[in-house]
Amino acid sequence: MTSAIPSGDGVRDVVIIGSGPAGLTAAIYTARANLKPLVIEGEPSSNSDQPGGQLMLTTEVENFPGFPDGIMGPDLMAAFKAQAARFGAEFVTAKASEVVFDERPFRVHTSDGGEVSARSVIVATGARSLMLGLESERRLLGYGVSTCATCDGFFHRDYEVGVVGGGDSAIEEALFLAKFATKVHLIHRRKELRASRIMQDRALAHPKLEFIWDTVVSDLVGDKTLEAAVLKDVNTGTERTLPLHGLFVAIGHVPNTDIFKTSLDSDENGYLRTVGHGTYTNIEGVFACGDVQDHVYRQAITAAGSGCMAAIDCERWLEAVAH
Amino acid sequence: MAEHTVTLTDGNFDETLAGADAPVLVDFWAEWCGPCKMIAPVLDEIARENEGKLTIGKLDIDENLEISRRFEVLSIPTLILFKGGEPVARLVGAKGKAQLLQELHPYL
Numbered sequence: 001m002t003s004a005i006p007s008g009d010g011v012r013d014v015v016i017i018g019s020g021p022a023g024l025t026a027a028i029y030t031a032r033a034n035l036k037p038l039v040i041e042g043e044p045s046s047n048s049d050q051p052g053g054q055l056m057l058t059t060e061v062e063n064f065p066g067f068p069d070g071i072m073g074p075d076l077m078a079a080f081k082a083q084a085a086r087f088g089a090e091f092v093t094a095k096a097s098e099v100v101f102d103e104r105p106f107r108v109h110t111s112d113g114g115e116v117s118a119r120s121v122i123v124a125t126g127a128r129s130l131m132l133g134l135e136s137e138r139r140l141l142g143y144g145v146s147t148c149a150t151c152d153g154f155f156h157r158d159y160e161v162g163v164v165g166g167g168d169s170a171i172e173e174a175l176f177l178a179k180f181a182t183k184v185h186l187i188h189r190r191k192e193l194r195a196s197r198i199m200q201d202r203a204l205a206h207p208k209l210e211f212i213w214d215t216v217v218s219d220l221v222g223d224k225t226l227e228a229a230v231l232k233d234v235n236t237g238t239e240r241t242l243p244l245h246g247l248f249v250a251i252g253h254v255p256n257t258d259i260f261k262t263s264l265d266s267d268e269n270g271y272l273r274t275v276g277h278g279t280y281t282n283i284e285g286v287f288a289c290g291d292v293q294d295h296v297y298r299q300a301i302t303a304a305g306s307g308c309m310a311a312i313d314c315e316r317w318l319e320a321v322a323h
Numbered sequence: 324m325a326e327h328t329v330t331l332t333d334g335n336f337d338e339t340l341a342g343a344d345a346p347v348l349v350d351f352w353a354e355w356c357g358p359c360k361m362i363a364p365v366l367d368e369i370a371r372e373n374e375g376k377l378t379i380g381k382l383d384i385d386e387n388l389e390i391s392r393r394f395e396v397l398s399i400p401t402l403i404l405f406k407g408g409e410p411v412a413r414l415v416g417a418k419g420k421a422q423l424l425q426e427l428h429p430y431l
Contacts, residue, residue: 043419044361046400050417056357074357095419112421142398142415151356152398154384225397246397 005038005092005114011105012038014314015118016089017096018256020053021300022290023124024080025307026314030122031087033315038116039084040108042125043095046148049128049256051093052077054291055300057148059176064300076300092116096125101263101283120285120318122310123260123272127253127291127298132164136220137249144226145247149173152246153180159245162187162229164217170250171199177248178208185242187212189234212242220247255292264288271295279310285321287314327370331380333389339380340408346431347378351394351401353385358417359400365420377431404430 014030016023019041030037041051048054055061055073062070085091094110105117129147131137137145146152149163153176161181163174166188174184186203191213193200203209212231218239219230228243255271257264265273265282272293274280279287289310290303331339331349340347350366352359370379384391384399394403394410404412404427412430414423 043422044358044365044417045419046358046398046416050358050361052357052361056361074360093419111419142401143395144397146398148358148398151358151400154353154355155397225395 004094004112005110005116009038009116012036012116012118013318014038014120014122015040015106015108015116016122016124017099017108018042018053018124018126018290018292019051019081019091020055020077020124020126020290020303021080022126022292022303022307022310023053023122024077024084025304026122026124026289026311027084027089027307028080028087029308029311030314031084031089033311034088035315035318037084037089037122038118039089039091040096040110040116041091041093043093043111045128046151047128048147048253049126052081053126053303054253057150058172059150061300080304096259099259099263101286104285106285119321120287120314122279122307122314123264123281123286123288123292124290124303124307124310125256125292126303127255127295129249130252130254131249132217132251134217134220136222140220140222140226143224144222144245145220145249147249149176149248152248153177156181156246158182160185160243161246161248162217162242162244163248163250164188165250165252166190166192167194167250167252168196168199171195171203173248173250174209175199175202175206177246178206181208181246183210184208185210185212185244187215187217187229187231189216190214217247253291253295253298255295257292269295279306279313280317285317287317327367327374328379328381331382331387331390333387336382336387336390340405343378343405343408345376345378346411347380347405348427349380349382349403349405351382351384351391351396351399351403353383353399355385356399362400362417362423365423368420369423373431406430 058073098109100107289306
């Protein structure tokens with residue numbers, strides 16, 4: 001495993017920031033185009049912003065084409081990475097901490113003090129889980145409050161837990177947790193789920209899942225570990241306390257664009273803007289793909305597809321500027 | 324993997340900590356935990372670079388529930404640093420090498 005940028009590294013043709021389905025697909029394509037990509041894959045985290053991306057925190061992926069029996073998220077990402085490495089992609093296990101896009105070649109700095117120069121950059125930093133934003137949540141994170149059901153579900157065997165959210169990830173977490181918990185309370189701020197039909201049907205039919213509609217979590221109670229959540233009815237404003245051993249937060253995502261704020265155009269929600277149907281950003285030679293520029297589809301397969309597009313856009317752009 | 328770390332169990336935990344001269348960092352982990360797997364090579368590297376100064380013990384929570392319960396582990400990876408057999412610091416969640424070292428530094 002490479003963990004730092006090799007010293008004396010020259011100007012790269014392409015540096016890819018991020019290593020989820022988008023970044024690694026871009027790596028496979030640019031490696032096969034002989035561009036010797038360097039992938040800045042990120043750092044370990046428990047908040048879906050990490051090497052391998054959001055799928056590293058999931059279990060079974062049932063909708064990625066080519067795997068009729070499903071595949072485990074981490075196994076799928078290990079396969080993506082092995083395929084990119086096979087064609088010569090190189091990896092750095094660090095987080096990109098700063099980018100310089102107003103000079104050429106571009107420069108990317110990493111959290112471990114490394115620096116690399118590149119003619120082009122593919123941004124595939126994805127999105128990370130949103131938190132509730134409560135002080136009590138920060139205090140109890142890891143002590144009953146979790147962002148990773150696959151990591152922490154085990155500790156709630158024979159207890160009642162809650163999941164906040166109403167999308168596919170919330171339902172996936174709830175169904176996973178139902179294997180351990182006596183009851184899973186699904187707390188959602190609306191009266192209906194955003195999740196796909198198949199997930200909704202499974203959730204609504206599950207005997208251990210209990211739905212609490214039109215409700216938000218307004219506070220968490222617990223001295224050392226979580227003991228209860230304070231729930232607030234959004235229509236009446238009435239609050240009540242629900243004893244819980246665990247609470248899993250799955251209320252959506254926020255794009256990882258902090259280091260691009262001053263250089264790349266983004267929409268009102270912070271997602272990077274790309275031009276037309278391609279992956280070009282407002283800076284020539286910088287391309288964006290995957291969830292960092294897509295808040296609509298957000299699937300492994302669409303991220304991979306846009307990673308392929310970014311690689312092709314990038315390859316053609318490099319060819320054009322070389323002539 | 325794990326050549327520089329020691330394996331802790333419900334059976335040898337107290338004995339190992341009581342007999343340790345150097346601080347012991349215990350990694351509560353499990354086979355099915357993605358972030359745990361991610362930090363495993365980082366911990367091995369830290370153990371190798373701090374041979375004699377820091378012992379890193381790995382405790383599989385799946386098979387050693389007694390110790391996990393004693394320290395109220397509710398999330399993995401959880402890292403607990405023991406000095407003189409007493410827990411002095413606790414880090415929850417996967418982190419990169421630089422951040423781990425930075426958070427452990429005051430206690431080493």
